[in-house]
Amino acid sequence: MSTSRQTLLNSFNELLLPERFKDYGPNGLQVEGKETISRIVSGVTASRALIEAAIAQKADAIFVHHGLFWRGMDGRITGWMKQRIQLLLAHDINLFAYHLPLDAHPEFGNNAQLGRVLGLQADQRFGEQDLGFAGAADFASATDLARHVQAVLGRHVTLADPGNGREIRRVAWCTGGAQGFFESAITAGADAFITGEISEPQAHLARETGVAFLAAGHHATERYGAPAAAAHVAQQLGLAHEFIEIENPA
Structure with a gap:
């Protein structure tokens, strides 16, 4: 046809x-x-x-x-x-x-589909133009979450771990180059934030706020x-x- x-x-x-x-x-x-x-x-x-x-x-x-x-x-x-x-x-x-329209779509978008492959179900939107997703999770630590993301995506994950041993009960995520959404994710109540890239300020924010930051690759999170x-x-x-x-x- x-x-x-x-x-x-x-x-x-x-x-x-x-x-x-x-x-x-x-x-x-x-x-x-x-x-x-x-x-x-x-x-x-x-x-x-x-x-x-x-x-x-x-x-x-x-x-x-x-x-x-x-x-x-x-x-x-x-x-x-x-x-x-x-x-x-x-x-x-x-x-x-x-x-951005493809990032944001609630079913077929990059964020929705990344959540699907990681086993995360969004129940909240946050950040500029409601591009960020957040939902419940169950990981013993940020390290366990990073291992899971790395295994699913088949790519090394850069983890900025605050080192507080915090259980991960709520995860926020936004694919690609969304490291600037980290503060919004913290405000939204996340224990950890997943995106594609990390810049210099995010490691400091992770340590100072106790919220883990995971950079899993721009392409890897948006495919x-x-x-x-x-x-x-x-x-x-x-x-x-x-x-x-x-x-x-x-």
């Missing part, structure tokens, strides 16, 4: 409601390709490697979390940007990208939302869908 570009765009917009968010770049159709779409490839980032893999799979559309265009970036189409856009245009592939949302829409419209994982140490 196939559908039109506009129907696919409408379906993504109806699911993710991009108009609700103040974001760092354009959500929706970023590069226009062929009018008729039958096969979607999803991935985390619109890298050249993903575009080349989508071409090999004869995709008509790519759906990602990290698109090509960001607020404040250099607008010139040169170098790596030219190469990516040139491939999309040469093969007439549509590029759809949704950033679940795009395939979940794309698969849902593809099933609705009767389209083929494939998630392609591009290895990334981040």
Whole structure:
């Protein structure tokens, strides 16, 4: 089966409601390709490697979390940007990208899906634009939680442990580069906060507040939302869908 570009765009917009968010770049159709779409490839980032893999799979559309265009970036189409856009245009592939709307969706978003794979059920939203999730947990210590996250994601976890032996009864999380949400997570009553990245201030805050901070990787925490949302829409419209994982140490 196939559908039109506009129907696919409408379906993504109806699911993710991009108009609700103040974001760092354009959500929706970023590069226009062929009018008729039958096969979607999803991935985390619109890298050249993903575009080349989508071409090999004869995709008509790519759906990602990290698109090509960001607020404040250099607008010139040169170098790596030219190469990516040139491939999309040469093969007439549509590029759809949704950033914060994909983080926030209560079922198919990055945070909801990270909670699912970690066995955490959100009962609270917090932080800027309600992007953060929080819910009950049962871990004897921050170290036990870190071991669990590392085992599930298959990636080293950086743990800023306050060293107080605190049981983890409530966990907050926000995928990607959400280390700035740590204070909001503390205010929300979390015993531990999981995100993708850590900056210098978070280790001090962990020690001074007694709340553990876990950095589990930007890519590693955000590789679940795009395939979940794309698969849902593809099933609705009767389209083929494939998630392609591009290895990334981040």
